[in-house]
Amino acid sequence: MAALTGATAVLASWVTSRGHTRAAQLQAEVAAAAQREARRHELTRSSYLAFIEQAHLMGVEYRQTPAILNINDRERRRTVLEEHRGQLRVAFGPFRHSYQVVALDGRSAATIEASDRVFATSGRIYKTLGAIAAGSRDPRVFFTDLHDYWSAIGEFVTAVRLEQSQ
Template sequence: MADNTLWVAALTAGTAVLASWVTSRGTARAARIQADAAAATVQADRLRAARRAAYVDVIEQAQRMGDLYWKVTDAHGITDAGERLGALEELRLRLRGEYAVLRQRVWVVELEGPAEVASAADRLRESTSENWRALGAMIAGEAGAAQRFDDCFPPFWESVVAFVEVARRALHETRTD
């Protein structure tokens, strides 16, 4: 009888050790899965935050340029030719500086992605080219240049709105790329 008790005790102890080992492996695996999921969530949140910041920077910069475009239209209405020319030249210098900032911010969006948002940002950047040329023509005194400049604003603003829409979709569709 004592021998059976010893075997039962040994079998029970072995079963307990095996059960403990299996449980600890399962717990460790579950903890690893949970830690990996938490890390992936943190990474996705960081990516989304970086993208959102980059997108907001482009939108803010486009708004600054749009405000200067309105000032160009106002400056063109100045009756004194010398004062008008000075105001237009000063605005052109300011726009050149603002364009440099826009270009840098578009590059950040290209870095952050995704590709469709980067393309929309680049289209926005390119939409400023005609405004720039028309402003140069206004300064040079070309006939119809002011109307050309005014006609450039709607396509520019449409590119801003298109960028906002693509960026919004990208932020809300996925958390990672």
């Protein structure tokens, strides 16, 4: 009888030990998953903020455009517009990079699609300015494109807010 009781105690101890070990493993796995999710959330948030910042820096460049479009001398306006487009190309590099990060790390289709619209409208503005410089587009088209750009940024911010609330 003593042997049976001893064997039962050893078996119970072993089973308890295995249970504690498994519980500790599960707890470690859950903690690691929570850390990964928190890190992914922070990286995504940072990429969204970087994209919004770069989009606004492009907007700073776009705010210089109306003064250029008001130049009456067509040749002078073309020259200044081409210089301005050069400045836009410089600003475009970091903007494009931040867009690509959002396209890769975005968590929802709505946010990625909204970033695509911001990126596309920025490209449209650049092409419009080239056509205005060449004399083949009316300068008023710029303002329509610019309105679309700021609307696209607003849609992106809204999509990010919705994503973050889920």
